[in-house]
Amino acid sequence: MANPMEDEWLWGWDPAPGIVSVWAEPDGRAFVWRRTREGGGLVREDVRFRPWLLLSSLDDLTHLGPQLRPEREGPAPRRVTWEELEGPGALRYLVRADDGRALAAAVLHGASRRLGRALGHVRDLDPNTALSMPPEEQYLIASGRTYFRDLRFDELRRLQFDLETTGLDPERDRIFLVALRDPDGGTEVLDARGGGDADEADLLRRLVERIRFHDPDVIENHNLHGFDLPFLARRAKLLDVPLGMGRAGAPGLRQRPASRGAAVGRTPGRSEAMRRARYTVPGRELIDTMDAVLRHDFSARDLPGHGLKVVARHLGIAGPEREYIPGAKVYEVFQKDPERVRRYASDDVKEAAGLAHLLGGAAFALARMAPRRYERLADAGPATGVLDPLLVRAYLRAGAALPAHEEGDGTSHSGAALHLFATGVARHVVKADVASLYPSLMRQYRIGPKRDRLGVLLALVDRLVDQRLAAKAKAKAAPAGSPERHTHEALSAAMKIVVNSAYGYLGAVGLTRFSDVHAANEVTRRGREVLALLCRELARRGVTLLEADTDGVYFAVPEDWRELDERRVVSEVAALLPPRVKLEFDGRYAAMLSHEPKNYALLPYQGPLILRGVAFRSSRAEPFGEDFLRRALTCLLAGDIPGVRDAYVSTVMALRRRQVPTFDVSSRVRLTKTPSQYLAIRERRRELPYEAMLAGGRKDWALGERVRVYRAVGGRAGLLPDPEDDAEGVPGSDARDYDVEYYVRLLKDTFAARLVRALKPEDFATVFDDPGQPSLFAPLLTNARPVLTVVLDPRTVEPAPGEDVSRTSSS
Structure with a gap:
């Protein structure tokens, strides 16, 4: 039976439906856009919330004197309130104020005086003494709200736009054409009506007008944050064109820190790392389909590249009449044959929409759970980007103090199990998949971080594994190549990445708040035991093992076996594993080249060759x-x-x-x-x-x-x-x-x-x-x-020193 508190940890507790965007300001104002159940109309709620920080001590606020008061006495104008959270955690004081800027300034004033040096931002403090989150996350965590309750992916109003430019340098090159695909699926192309500044400025104003007219919840394109938005922002600034692309307020595009996006403040020859940023606007979510492609390929490892056109072809999105023009030739072609370039640009936005539909389900699903903006979850890492906000929300909901980061006791993190049993070519190959082995072992033996006294991480893993297995089953049931299959595969892949990150989260000593290398090593030990049992039992049934790791096992079967025999063997071995560890028949292949661990080629009985690993697929390869x-x-x-x-x-x-x-x-x-x-x-x-x-x-x-x-x-x-x-x-x-x-x-x-x-x-x-x-x-x-x-005997898994267990045979 589901635990209501655990459900709140994963889904939040406010049932407000249809949230499509949240924008919050440090001064305590929050703007929430929702689609209504009646006809899908849009409403905006303007609400107040009390910005907050988590502190390990109140020492840096004592200078406030009577302006600092306990939360139980209630808020008052220009007062900072504090609440002591229960339990042994280091971050135990939840402090709130009507204005987040004033709250941060008060903390920094006290900290600067204590440390004897000026501090510019709460992030400059030791993370074990202060935790600060963006205003939207403060609001979502405090309110228990999440995006997209009662909404389907296709119910969001999505607009795609793509720029065509005379070159790649926004300091000297121009935007001469913009293609748009509106939320109802129609496409239009906007041209500059000449080659001067006034013509380009007019084009940008028309682009903003069309966005405001169609009023999308989401703006998308492939490499949106890497090219289109930074180029657009720079040209608009040079031409003095306001980019009022949001739903509220005068500001145009704003910037936020990100690990992948536009390089901001780039100066040629600078030796320090470039500062990365992404763009954001009030009321709309800016989604780069490149993130969905990278997330998909991290799990599936089947894409020949990450560019829009190569991915669209690979996934079957590109139409037979798709127009192709070399990037460096687009402007030259436009001057001779503008209609061809218009078709080319229109095809770009159609393919971006197709990618979003096929692969965007992962970020959409995460936004229903994690208290972050949808656009931030689209490019978030699974540990600090998804699990951390969920854990913080859970602890604050329970009124519990959060632990500090610990550097550990010097114990090293043991590596994952990986065995290469044979190299060369094998025929009649089967893959048996171990569904999320390490998270399953965490669930089976209740292995979690010792400082997670509420058991939040294990509860999240329980529910996320269920989500992943359900999506995986739906993907298998959907027709091959169908949008439904791609959508469920994307969701399953996202859940797998997040679930598997729980194990990595345990072992990331000093990097994650609930790291526990001893728990991580216990998971690894159990994983080695399970994998050894699995391999020995398969070998006893007459198969030739090829490769085994935490994702599954490849093995070759005798030539006279049928698929029924293959499935029977997998079922027999699955029955010997711990109850929560699921071994599934995951595919059969005519032949396999086993080259190195996790580097192999598979020839299906039907369909194209499958290549895995950097030996066969690398972005650097000629x-x-x-x-x-x-x-x-x-x-x-x-x-x-x-x-x-x-x-x-x-x-x-x-x-x-x-x-x-x-x-x-x-x-x-x-x-x-x-x-x-x-x-x-x-x-x-x-x-x-x-x-x-x-x-x-x-x-x-x-x-x-x-x-x-x-x-x-x-x-x-x-x-x-x-x-x-x-x-x-x-x-x-x-x-x-x-x-x-x-x-x-x-x-x-x-x-x-x-x-x-x-x-x-x-x-x-x-x-x-x-x-x-x-x-x-x-x-x-x-x-x-x-x-x-054969290079390793599965009966021993670890061959005895000096033992020669290899033998060679024709296949």
């Missing part, structure tokens, strides 16, 4: 190599070794004939040195990415900037412009001046090397012999077969 790997692996897993040879030879010959586009030999890299840092070491060590920047005339760049580079003839470094758009299949002009033999060597030494465990040494040498210098005595490949090498 596309020509990944294309070769896909072709070669498809042949390898089908047992066609001559086909692998053909894939290698055709790639080498295409390189030597310069039939491979330059983009396909380039690598996308992140710049981790400033110009001054690189120039200081340049004489001692030259590095391709920075040499490419300098050769391309780029003397200034920002830390964290990603660029696409390649090795050109003569040892030169080459730089490709506009990497994201080129990556989406529409490159511009191409000099093809790359160093051919360097990339031939790279093909063999890096990409072909991923197949070394699948072949006998003599077969590997023959398959990847240089086609320009063939061996006179190379053996024939007609009878060559992939091999599987």
Whole structure:
């Protein structure tokens, strides 16, 4: 039976329905927009709340004298009240005032006098002496309200807009076109009516007018915070155009700190890390679909990239008539064929809407639980971004003091269990999934942090696991490729990330308020026991184990087994596990290449090749190599070794004939040195990415900037412009001046090397012999077969020192 208090910890306690946005000011004003049950109309509530802080002591407020009074005496104008929370926690004084700025100023005044130095913000205090949260979170925690009660995802009014610009620098380039998709699904395109400042300013005013006219709850686009909003904000400031995009008040776009977003205050050559920020407006939630894509790929690991067009194609959102134009060519094409660019921009906002629909369910679900703005939960980390607000709300609801961060007693956090049993190619492969093993063990054995005396973390894990399993079941029941399946998969993935973060939360000593490395290590110990039992019992039933970790087990079955036999074995072993640990049949495959732990390729009985791990999928990998790997692996897993040879030879010959586009030999890299840092070491060590920047005339760049580079003839470094758009299949002009033999060597030494465990040494040498210098005595490949090498005996899990348990067989 559900515990009402525990339900409040997860869902809040105020049943106010239909909240679509909350905006709060430090002075205690809060504005709440809700959609009504009757016809979905919009209402705004203007309410007052009392801003609050959590303190470990009242010492920094004693200077207030009689203005400081106990909460039980009731609030009064210009008074600060305090309430002592029960229990042993360090943060035990809840202080409130009518105005949050005055409250913070009073605390900082006392702290500055105590410490003998000036303090500018409550965040400058030791987190073990003060806890401050944004005004919206203060309001939501105090009120027990959450977003979206009684609302479905599709009931929100969502608007997508996308800018087309003459270049990437808002200091000198312009916005010449904006595409919008309104909440009812219609698209429109706004053009600048000329090339001057007045024309661009008029375009921005019309954009703001259309947003206000359609009055969306949510504004979305792909890379909204990384490009569109910072570019728009800068152009509006230069042109003196107010961006009144919100639902209340005069301010336009405001900024808030974030881990991923626009680089604010960027100065070329600065050595310190760039300050990151995101934009926000009253009454609307600004959602970047890039966050949903990154969250999905963190769990699924199946996306070929993160750009809008490549993801839209992968997920089946892109239409057959989709217009493609290289990013660097859009303005040039517009001057010759404006209708083509209008179609292109309209397709962009349609695809952004499609992405939001398929993958946005995760953040939507989190906003129903956690006391944060929807837009903040869209880019929040699962531990400090989701679990922390839930824990704070629960403790304050119970009137309980919060513990301080502890640095621990020196005990190290033991690693997760991971076993590689065999490498090479196996046939007739099954995956058995362990659903959220560590959280399930926390539930089974009631393992939680010792300082969480209310048991909040375990209660949250209980309910979140139930949420995840329900979403996963709905996803499996929905038709393959359907929007329903994608929506439930996104929700399941989000719940999995948050639930699994509970284990990481335990082990994050000094970083999370309820960390407990001893509890985390007990979970790990139990996990190793379960995984060892699972593996031994599967092996006893005649399967060949390939890989096992906390997510599940891959194993190969005898050739004469049917799917019924595979499911029977999984069911038998599942029955031997602790009750809350669920082992499920999760898929069957024609073949698998096991390369390294968590790096493998799967060939389904039907459908495309599946690649997992950085050995096969990496944002830095050259596309020509990944294309070769896909072709070669498809042949390898089908047992066609001559086909692998053909894939290698055709790639080498295409390189030597310069039939491979330059983009396909380039690598996308992140710049981790400033110009001054690189120039200081340049004489001692030259590095391709920075040499490419300098050769391309780029003397200034920002830390964290990603660029696409390649090795050109003569040892030169080459730089490709506009990497994201080129990556989406529409490159511009191409000099093809790359160093051919360097990339031939790279093909063999890096990409072909991923197949070394699948072949006998003599077969590997023959398959990847240089086609320009063939061996006179190379053996024939007609009878060559992939091999599987057992490297760990599942009966022991940890082989005895010096024991040789490997054996090789044809597969």
